[in-house]
């Protein structure tokens with residue numbers, strides 16, 4: 545083992561070291577960073593072994609007859625290349641780099657159930673077929689903005705969160721909702737990186753009135769087919785006016801509450817990852833400006849198209865009334 549090269553943080557390619565990763569590494573995992581470096585190097589070598597290797601599982605079911613909602617058919621930018629989106633992910637259950645698409649294939653998605661409970665009149669447990677049968681599916685092209693200042697444009701497939709609200713009928717005390725991601729410590733572990741001390745499972749939350757907003761969406765597909773595992777199969781949240789970390793992946797439980805829930809990033813570092821986390825260009829992250837963003841593209845990230853960040857990620861007309869600014 546003595547000859548194994550252990551990269552220092554500054555030797556890891558820029559695309560691998562992201563602000564969210566850097567936070568975890570610096571604050572809690574300096575010791576295990578050597579392991580992370582090995583894991584990252586191993587991962588990218590695997591990624592290079594075969595040119596024909598596909599980041600998108602070829603067995604994913606296509607949604608044939610789902611229409612694009614004309615109200616959300618276009619944004620100001622072209623849709624992001626599907627392969628770029630499929631190999632540049634945040635999914636810390638499977639590692640601390642962007643290159644987790646391969647590791648994420650270990651996520652077991654068969655017989656998936658989503659339990660909806662808490663302060664509701666009709667608690668329910670759904671399987672994926674229930675969603676497909678009960679709720680009309682639609683496609684929506686949304687802008688996506690990570691708190692790390694990278695961005696993309698994605699055609700999601702799914703249904704508005706409001707459908708679940710109407711089905712389970714939250715009581716008047718249910719002012720908040722919590723989304724809980726799949727977690728199994730034997731499966732969801734980033735290769736080479738000890739992430740075991742993070743506040744798992746990954747959780748996120750919204751106010752119930754935010755969840756009822758017409759933009760708030762559950763995606764069960766992307767680019768015309770089921771979600772690849774790295775994007776949070778089989779069902780994830782999409783709240784496009786908020787930073788990407790608000791959109792929990794691979795949801796197993798939805799809980800209505802009378803209080804603001806503790807969430808993953810907010811528990812780790814509340815001053816950097818607020819509960820509200822709306823996209824606001826004039827509110828800098830404590831460690832970087834949010835005034836501009838880069839659309840993920842080909843080549844190194846410093847070459848990606850840089851744009852001004854839009855208030856509420858361009859969705860002010862839908863959500864500005866929810867907030868005092």
Ligand SMILES: Nc1nc2c(c(=O)[nH]1)N[C@H]1C(S)=C(S)[C@@H](COP(=O)(O)O)O[C@H]1N2
Nearest residue numbers: 633634635636690725746775788789791793
């Ligand atoms: N369960 C879970 N959900 C998650 C994350 C995660 O690490 N675990 N990362 C979040 C962050 S920081 C971002 S930017 C988006 C990334 O989604 P994508 O990889 O599909 O682009 O997922 C969000 N949802």
Ligand SMILES: [Mo]
Nearest residue numbers: 690691788789
């Ligand atoms: Mo993110």
